[in-house]
Amino acid sequence: MKLDVKQEPKSETEFMTGADLFIQTLVDEQVDTIFGYPGGAVLPIYDAVYRSKAAFKHVLSRHEQGSIHAAEGYARVTGRPGVVIATSGPGATNLITGITDAMMDSLPLVIFTGQVASGVIGTDAFQEADVLGITTPITKYNYQVKTIEELPRVVKEAFHIASTGRPGPVVVDIPKNISAEVTAGSYPNTFSLPGYQPNVNPNPLQITKLAEALSHAKKPLILAGAGVLFSKASAELKEFAEKYELPVANTLLGLGSFPGSHPQMLGMAGMHGTYAANMALYECDVLLNIGARFDDRLTGNLQHFAPHAKVAHIDIDPAEIGKNIPTAIPVVADAKAALQALLTKDIKTDHEDWQKGLQHNKLTFPLWYDRSDELLSPQWLIDQIHKISEGDAIITTDVGQHQMWTAQYYSFDKPNKWVTSGGLGTMGFGFPAAIGAQLGAPDELVVAVVGDGGFQMTLQELSVLKEQQLPVKVIIVNNQALGMVRQWQESFYEERYSESLFIENPDFVKLAESYGIKGIRIEKETDAPEMLEEVFSYNGPVVVDCRVVQKECVYPMIAPGKGLHEMIGVKR
Amino acid sequence: MKRIITATVQDRSGVLNRITGMLHKRQFNIDSISVGKSETEGISKMTFVIEVSDHQNLEQLTKQLNKQIDVIKVSDITDKAIVARELALIKVGSNGHQRAEIQGIISPFRASVIDVSKESMTIQVTGKPDKVEALIELLHPYGIKELTKTGVTAFLRGHQPKTVTDLHATPL
Numbered sequence: 001m002k003l004d005v006k007q008e009p010k011s012e013t014e015f016m017t018g019a020d021l022f023i024q025t026l027v028d029e030q031v032d033t034i035f036g037y038p039g040g041a042v043l044p045i046y047d048a049v050y051r052s053k054a055a056f057k058h059v060l061s062r063h064e065q066g067s068i069h070a071a072e073g074y075a076r077v078t079g080r081p082g083v084v085i086a087t088s089g090p091g092a093t094n095l096i097t098g099i100t101d102a103m104m105d106s107l108p109l110v111i112f113t114g115q116v117a118s119g120v121i122g123t124d125a126f127q128e129a130d131v132l133g134i135t136t137p138i139t140k141y142n143y144q145v146k147t148i149e150e151l152p153r154v155v156k157e158a159f160h161i162a163s164t165g166r167p168g169p170v171v172v173d174i175p176k177n178i179s180a181e182v183t184a185g186s187y188p189n190t191f192s193l194p195g196y197q198p199n200v201n202p203n204p205l206q207i208t209k210l211a212e213a214l215s216h217a218k219k220p221l222i223l224a225g226a227g228v229l230f231s232k233a234s235a236e237l238k239e240f241a242e243k244y245e246l247p248v249a250n251t252l253l254g255l256g257s258f259p260g261s262h263p264q265m266l267g268m269a270g271m272h273g274t275y276a277a278n279m280a281l282y283e284c285d286v287l288l289n290i291g292a293r294f295d296d297r298l299t300g301n302l303q304h305f306a307p308h309a310k311v312a313h314i315d316i317d318p319a320e321i322g323k324n325i326p327t328a329i330p331v332v333a334d335a336k337a338a339l340q341a342l343l344t345k346d347i348k349t350d351h352e353d354w355q356k357g358l359q360h361n362k363l364t365f366p367l368w369y370d371r372s373d374e375l376l377s378p379q380w381l382i383d384q385i386h387k388i389s390e391g392d393a394i395i396t397t398d399v400g401q402h403q404m405w406t407a408q409y410y411s412f413d414k415p416n417k418w419v420t421s422g423g424l425g426t427m428g429f430g431f432p433a434a435i436g437a438q439l440g441a442p443d444e445l446v447v448a449v450v451g452d453g454g455f456q457m458t459l460q461e462l463s464v465l466k467e468q469q470l471p472v473k474v475i476i477v478n479n480q481a482l483g484m485v486r487q488w489q490e491s492f493y494e495e496r497y498s499e500s501l502f503i504e505n506p507d508f509v510k511l512a513e514s515y516g517i518k519g520i521r522i523e524k525e526t527d528a529p530e531m532l533e534e535v536f537s538y539n540g541p542v543v544v545d546c547r548v549v550q551k552e553c554v555y556p557m558i559a560p561g562k563g564l565h566e567m568i569g570v571k572r
Numbered sequence: 573m574k575r576i577i578t579a580t581v582q583d584r585s586g587v588l589n590r591i592t593g594m595l596h597k598r599q600f601n602i603d604s605i606s607v608g609k610s611e612t613e614g615i616s617k618m619t620f621v622i623e624v625s626d627h628q629n630l631e632q633l634t635k636q637l638n639k640q641i642d643v644i645k646v647s648d649i650t651d652k653a654i655v656a657r658e659l660a661l662i663k664v665g666s667n668g669h670q671r672a673e674i675q676g677i678i679s680p681f682r683a684s685v686i687d688v689s690k691e692s693m694t695i696q697v698t699g700k701p702d703k704v705e706a707l708i709e710l711l712h713p714y715g716i717k718e719l720t721k722t723g724v725t726a727f728l729r730g731h732q733p734k735t736v737t738d739l740h741a742t743p744l
Contacts, residue, residue, distance in 0.1 A: 132586055137593050141641045144585070161641060195582055195644040319635035322628060 018148045019048035019179040022112075025155040025189070027054050031083050033074060033439050034058045035067040039087025040127055041114025044179040059439065059468060062460040064091055066432040068098025069458065072107050073436030076419045077394055077444075079232070081108040081162045082436065088114040088176075089127030093134065097426055099169050100138040104423025105253060106226065108167035110158050115144065117177040131173045140168030148181050152189040160191070165198030166317040167230060198316055202333035202341050210288070210312050210329050211345035214244065217286035219308075219354045222248045223269065226422075227291015227315060228257035233336035234415040237290065238262070240339050245349045247358050249277035251292045252407055253422040260391075260411030266358060267367075270298040271558050272404040275365035275570045278556075280358055281306050282564040289313045291335045294324040295423065304563025314338045367408050368572045369552075376525055378402065378477050378548040382409040384528060385447060385475065388536050393417065393445040396434040398454030399425035401483035404554045406449050428457030431474060435461060438470045445473070445536070452478040452505055462515040465541045473535055474543045476508055479550040487553045492560075501550075512543035521545040574603065575630060576656060576726055579618045579637055580610065580645040587642045591618070594640065600624070600633055604658070604723030615644070619656075619725045621701075649726060653733055656726035660704045661686075662695045665715035674714060681707045692717055 022045060026034070034056055038046040049058055061067040064086045071082025082102075086095055092113040102109045116125040135142050141161050143154050151174075158170040214220055228237050234257050241248050241264055248258045249269040258265055267274035269281050281287070287309040292298070299305040305325065312329035313321045321330040331338055369379035382405050385393075395410055396419040397403040403420055412418050419437050421429040434448035455476055465472055477483075485500040512519030520542060522531050528546075535542045555569025581587050588607055595602055603621035610617045624630045630648065637646045666674055671693060675685070683697035697707050701724055708719065 133589070136586065136590050137597050142586075146585075193641065196641045317639065319632065319639045321635075322631055323635075326628065 016183055017044055017048060017179065018151060018174075018181045018183065019044040020052070021148065021151055021183065021187075022155065022174070022179060023048045023052045023054055025152050026056065026083065028189075029155070029159050032056050034083045034085055035061060035071045035074070035436065036085035037061055037064050037067055037087065037091060039091045039114065041088035041116060041176045042085060042091075042112075042179070044176060045085060045112070045114065045174070048179075057439070059435070059464065061432070062463050063458065064094035065098055065428065066435075066458055066461040066464065068095045068109070068111070069101070069426075069429050069432035070436030070439070070461075070464075071109055071111075072098060072102050072105075072429070073396055073419050073433030074440040075102075075107045075109060075167075075436075076433070077416050077437045078440040079230075079416070080440075081110045081159055084109060084111040086111070086113050087127065088116055088131070089129045091127075092129055092131045092173075096134065096138065097424070099135060099171065101421055101424040101426045101429060102169040103138050103140065105421065106167050106230065107169065108162040109169040110155075110162050111169060111171045113171060113173050114179070115173045115175040118146075118175045119177065121175065131171065135171045138169070139171050140166075142171040142173070144173040145175065145178050148178050148183055149185070149187045151178065152187050153191050156189040157191045157193065161193070161196065165196070199318075199332045200316070200334040200337050202314070202331050202338045204341070206329060206331045207338065207341045207345065210331060211342060211347050213286050213310055213312060213329060214246075214288070215348040218351055219283055219285040220246050220351060221280050221284035221287050221309075222246050223251065223281070223287060223289045223292055224248055224254045224257045225251040225290065225292025226253035226257070227335045228254060229415050230291070231316070231335040231337075232415075233290075233334075233339050234258065236336055236339035236343065240343055243343065244347045245351070245355065246288075247280060247355065249273070249280055251295070251298055252420065254292060255407060256412035256415045256418045259413040261413055263359075266362065268407050270295075271300065272408065272554050272556065274362075274367060274408075275556060275567060276358055276361040278558070278564045278567060279361055284309045287311050289315075290339070291315060293320045296324075299324065299564075300558040300566075301561055301563045304565060306564075365570050368555075370572075372525065372549045374549075375523060376528060376546055376548045378479070378552055379405050379409055380525065381475070381477065381528070381546055381548060382406050382449070384532055385449070386410045388532050389445055389447065393447045394419065394434075394437050394441060395447050395449055396420065396430045396437055397449045398427050398430040398451055399484075400427070400451050400454065401479075401487065401552070401554050402449055402451045402477035404484075405477075408554075427451070427454035429454070431455055432458050432461045434472045434474070435464055435468070435470060438472050439468070446471075448472055448474045450474065450476055451483060452476055452480060452502065452508075453482045455508075456506075459511070462512065462517055462543070466516045470541060471539060472541050474541070476543065476545050477548055478505070478508070478545055479548050479552070480505055481550050483550075483552075484554070486550070490551075490553065508543055508545035518542045519545065521547065523547045573624060573630075575622055575624055575633075575648055575650045576654070576724060577620045577622060577634065577637070578647050578649055578727060579620070579643050581616050581618060581640075582642045582644060583609070583614050583616045584642050587616070588618075590642065591637065591640060594636055595622070598632070598636060604721070606658075606723040606725040608725070617725075617727075619723070621724050647728075649728060653729040653731070654726050655729055656700055656724050657698055658701055658704055658722050658724045659696065659698045660708065660719065660721045662697070662708060662711055662716060663687075663692050663718040664695065664711050665691055665717055666693050667691065670714060674711070677710050678707065683707060
């Protein structure tokens with residue numbers, strides 16, 4: 001039996017809830033994509049999403065971890081904050097890995113979590129978790145909204161904090177009663193943060209000192225990190241390096257900030273860096289770090305890190321300067337502003353012998369790998385992908401061997417094409433990050449290079465790939481093992497392969513097909529070029545199961561505890 | 573080395589948790605923290621006594637504190653002319669005839685007795701940490717039943733001497 005209910009026409013103001021107000025703040029921030037997953041505490045927000053005719057797209061993941069890694073990929077390629085919505089309790093705790101990942105790699109994210117109603121917070125209510133407590137150490141800042149009046153201000157502040165200075169994740173916890181509250185009011189969103197004033201412009205005195213140090217240098221070196229990418233200073237870096245003939249090494253996350261194929265480029269430095277880059281770090285007399293944080297995977301044993309160098313460090317975060325390496329010339333500034341200031345200086349260049357030595361190292365000790373008769377050699381595979389995509393694809397990875405091989409062999413010539421989990425080293429990052437990257441850059445070729453281990457941590461997101469019709473190419477570098485764990489067990493644990501070899505893996509081709517996605521398996525190098533050509537010319541998503549040699553190791557390598565000059569596996 | 577650090581912070585929810593969490597995460601050893609409202613509405617003052625290993629460690633400490641969004645100003649006032657005080661409540665065991673003796677001990681410290689029972693008395697003392705420590709030491713033989721301290725709170729004196737010798741001549 002149907003009830004005859006009279007439908008009252010609703011006016012806009014009558015139906016304004018906290019959630020509607022919230023959606024309006026996102027529109028004001030020009031958000032175009034939201035990565036989320038609904039649940040009890042965010043029902044009012046999702047109702048507002050449904051009713052709103054806002055110009056943003058909501059991307060429904062299959063696990064909140066998928067949402068947040070996608071938001072990271074989006075943020076990395078667009079430079080704009082990635083926006084995530086999750087429900088309270090398990091929804092929020094499923095985000096933790098991604099939030100920490102974004103914190104370590106300085107990615108701007110604004111994460112909205114639902115919370116149980118204000119009145120029951122602290123009573124262990126259903127799906128209650130102390131989100132503020134849990135996320136305090138892994139966010140740049142976090143909020144719990146206390147009243148509907150402060151909601152617009154809090155959201156505006158959150159976007160400001162996430163995207164300025166050294167970027168990072170900001171969590172906003174919204175109790176359900178506030179998003180459900182009906183209101184007709186409009187509230188101010190003006191804010192003042194006296195304790196948060198990032199210093200963008202360099203101190204002129206420090207720039208002068210730096211220019212003088214470079215003028216006296218016989219063996220100068222630039223180490224370019226992700227800070228160059230965040231401040232969009234790649235053009236300035238190139239101009240600066242070329243003008244004063246300065247060689248450049250990259251950190252893992254800094255790849256793409258300086259053209260990989262540039263003659264002055266020495267390659268990536270660090271644990272699996274090139275001989276030329278690591279020896280340059282070891283021998284240089286002035287080291288200019290631009291936007292890198294001297295991570296232990298870069299420095300190796302600190303006692304042998306740049307032992308002869310006067311260190312200068314440009315960073316927007318003063319706390320990174322002098323944290324690990326004593327620094328003679330600190331420059332607290334945005335990389336772009338600092339480079340622009342340096343470009344106005346008259347710096348003498350007198351280091352021809354140094355340049356020659358570096359070029360010699362580059363030519364004499366290049367990266368190397370063995371080809372294989374059976375299966376694919378993984379390094380060759382990355383080389384092939386580089387060739388086919390003309391070095392112009394956006395590449396995402398997880399962590400481990402495939403990540404290092406991609407960093408080594410996919411020479412990034414342009415900024416913001418490289419999306420990887422550096423600081424936290426998160427398995428399962430690459431594939432969802434590729435979804436976010438493709439949504440952020442719909443016209444670009446996006447390739448997820450993942451391991452068979454990492455892919456299985458977040459492969460449920462294949463549904464999203466299908467649903468959103470995203471033409472991401474997923475390259476599984478499948479060695480049926482946790483390759484890097486296996487490598488360390490081979491090198492440092494006398495080949496005791498404890499729990500690092502997979503006995504069973506799914507049939508990735510059938511798996512892809514069950515999601516309605518094209519799946520291909522490549523097992524021989526002879527077949528690979530043609531099959532890869534087919535993959536890359538296909539207009540849609542493809543999952544490619546590439547069977548690679550299990551026993552391949554990543555070289556060269558600085559063993560843990562060793563110095564930059566103690567690399568192993570430099571020569572074949 | 574022990575440093576006395578003050579921080580002016582925005583009085584937002586979770587600020588103490590955020591700061592102590594950071595100190596814990598970065599392995600700084602906190603001797604004491606005292607927090608209270610300042611002369612300005614919405615602004616609180618924190619005083620930390622923290623053990624640091626060297627100057628680089630100290631620099632990291634002040635930088636990490638400064639990095640906190642809620643922190644407006646950080647000062648290491650250890651080497652300045654400052655007034656620094658803490659308050660301690662000390663409950664000691666005492667029978668009738670010991671009371672006069674204890675009175676005699678605490679009076680040079682300008683401490684006072686704020687509670688007396690049959691078997692105990694509670695003493696309140698305010699001052700620099702070493703003065704408070706000295707009194708606790710003297711009271712030990714009587715049996716300390718309970719002890720609580722507020723932690724140091726401090727700020728700069730109105731007049732800062734210009735030379736180092738002046739500085740050392742200034743009593744805390």
